[in-house]
Amino acid sequence: MNSKNLSIAASALLGSMYLDSRFHIRRDLHQVYVSAHYNFMHWRFTHEDRMNLYFRFADAAKKNPDKVSLVFQGRDYTFRELERHIVAIYMQNSPHFILSWLAIMKLGATPAFINNNLTDIPLLHSLRTSTAHLLLLDPTCAANVEPHANKIKDDLGIEIWSYGATDDPLPFCEPLTERALRMFGEENLSEKMIKGTKQHDIAMLIYTSGTTGLPKSALTCGGICTASAPMIASIASCHYITAPPPWVIHASVADRVVCGSVLFYPILGMLGIAVSWQTGCTVVLGEKFSNSHFWDECRENDVTVLIYIGEICRYLLATPPSPLDKQHKVRLAYGNGLRADIWNQFRDRFGIRMIGEFYASTEGTNSLFNPNNGEFGSGAVGHRGSLIRSLIKDVCIIRVDPITEEPIRAPNGFCIECEYNEPGELLLVNKKDAPLEFQGYYKNSDATNKKIIKNVFKKGDVYFRTGDLLKLDPEGHFIFADRVGDTFRWKSENVSTAEVAEVLGTYPAIQEANVYGVELPGHDGRAGMAAITIKEGQKIDFKELAKFVTAKLPRYAVPVFLRILPAMELTGTFKQRKVELRNEGVDPEKISESDPIYWLTNDGYCPFGRQEWASIVAGKAKL
Template identity: 40%
Template structure:
């Protein structure tokens, strides 16, 4: 215990398992990747070898920040733990990034070294490496040091593995406080350049302890994730929770819908993780014997749509689904452990006691309908305070989490080197003078049964015909159409019209990968457009029925399978801006009475000159 006196560093948890008095724990599989099983004891030796290499080859030590641009692998885990063992801090870079977003991400970490997966080494062009080799300046004026780029080739891995194991002295990990940075994890960048969110030691501990107890995890559990480890869902909610309990993490290089359940079956996974539209993609695969020939007792993650939930659970015979809601940088999360239809689709569920506790820590507030994009809470013109939506009233509002006004960083450490972005996430004087609350940026509602329902992302909701339209709710309705594989709804500006008109980018079943149904005039496409029109008109208020439909073969998504709307919203419905590669690109249609008809350059020009009103 003396060695772990300052035990906030999670490396100490790993070390305790690897050096446990129990041979069963030491010899338990820690990481499974690409057919290789590495025990806790074996992993400990490997991690200390990488620590020695980082120290000798790159001079990494206490307090240093090292960026990691790596795909999912056991190497990701070895380097992460090696850095923590040295008292250094990792910054996880989205491996899909290239060009300006990549330069911004690695630069904003203030790291002096970036470790790169050979598979994405070509993202580091000579020009980018030259830029990284210069000293820079961050938005807050802090100096960005020159950065070395190390590609983790097999030769470099072999060199590192030859090092004698090095365990840094306890002092190198000591002295950390709960709000101190453990690592940097970036926002998804769906609304702009990624921002490095500070993940504290307190969050690493609280999240992993809570999740491992809530699921609950057992020592013999085997958790499968194909979600990218650069994201908090896989790294904190998934891997760190498994580490906390001392069980096994199975890592897939990437998510492939066609192989995910098979991998779960072959690796004897007892838990699987999902994010975003993962489960929708799994449902779109052909039936297989692996669908039910598995050991999965629970699927957990965030972002499963209500229209997918029961279909997924029934087809793959998953006894329970645990959905959680939260943000990497947020101070709290919501959880819903669902084993029946009563809570299916909810992002959180509180009983009487937890409802009372959440009432003190969380609140819903109405948004100002007159604010641009409805992104500001409504305030009383007399008092200047916001009005709390009564819990259980089922009225939508922005979800806020309470912060300590005297010490904001106690529960919200903000964005690294970006005070402006950090301050925008904090609302003050909300219900009383001097209070402080974290802005989630999301609209939720809580019903009388204590179930939390996601309504929309602020900025995604739009106004049309003087009514508020929730993109998430419209997408859910469209998702119940049997012909629709995926729908992504957003508002578009149309000349001569107030507000934004609804547009649904739709992938129909049978159109992905270049199917003929995507062709304009194909009879199957005509039938599917007629079906979706009837379905929308029958199940949505008239103002919420999408005015436009954009038929596409593939939906743009983040690395965590979350839909991207920005590019679609920027292109709008101007046919010149909508991609038409070799005449086989996306197709636009607009609602004419009760049918979606082709929408092209002539129709657009008629709207622009004012001859046609929607």
């Protein structure tokens, strides 16, 4: 090759490298590949009449029957062992949960994944809305169910059986024992029972986390379940003609994946277990999440991939630093809920090269993904470059009134799309008969209708309302701003609870912050309040804290009140609870004496009690 051709080739190479760095072309091509792969797999499963999710497991068992599929409490379970069991579900993390899930799918029935932390009204509500006739109960969860067993059996008409690590009978139900199961033999069931599954047939009922009230059961259909696993796997193993860029996540049959979550939550079921069935990798499952033993379990089981949800990464950071922090084989952490204020701290402390943050919801029609291995894009919940945003217009961010929660429409009646870095509600296209079409909440038309918005940009279009406020920056990063309904108004300004919590989270002595607005007598809007937990062995200088937040936040966004909690109240999926805290407000009669309250004065944050509350009620306090 002569010097002229070399010069042209070098220029072309440098030009392509510049275009890629400027417009993130390879990232976008990756997403195009993932979308195409998803559509192809959906067509294939439909054409072959193998839509039921059970087929993903059956294929993996046939291909690698003696490969370890699951590790639980030191015992290995191969694909062949899991396939032999015929069992029936309502449990904590255990092989029995997975065996029950497989058995229910193999029978062509529908599992309803009930949060095993629920009791009383939320438990009865979840069971009632499921319309189930049978409840499979882990004996270790009996204490939650026993007080309500008669209502479950008599009022709801649900039969209860226990199935788990022990065969001991419970006072209110009989155990499903190995001896009883042997009566049915070990002959494999015919696939006729699960043939004919269509994309919109109900595959499972998955409940929302209940952060804003009672859990709602979301219909999760066969098309979503059966194609989600290969889609996520393709995100994790995209093939390139040349070497893949460093941010591409690669997962394989050799990987060992640890799930720091609960099986009744879909991110673990689909991102962990179902992906294992798709790729043949091994899942290392713990009974419960323990931040003090988590890394020991990773080292003992040679874990290479970590799945997180909610505040799990924050709790891992809360453990005392150790010389062993980077002594593990974990190269990838992916999931949902890693906040910007701890993102880089988490990666740097534990030496995890790659983070993959998903934005997704139980019932959503689409998702976002941010593969990240450095400062660029850290803290974002998703990324789409210019190419993908021009080719695929299936998400948008519109202006909404943060108080009424209604979209702001232009004079022509259509919604207004947000500018760059302007927070608004994320909408997802909801195409009729598409594989990911929103099917609604099970037997709850009112809640279903609230999630649908029509005539957004043209007459007749239909979108799914996520209920989340996001921002899109010029580089294509989607940044979480707040939940619709959590943003409140104070001093005629809108306050983002997520923004305030992020600032508080950077204060050295604060472990975690949960921010919300509280109503006060004689005042318009809501005053900012932060429930915080303090790091072990640390103390807060409340005068210094007031200076810290005042320097970093607009005056209207600085929390007026602080509430010190011994521990943060969380849902079963490691998300913060706000409703109860917001309802209690700052009235000392409603708040436990073990939770001291402080309010902002000219001298910093000072103790707040009945006398101070009386001054607010009397209209004498200046806020």
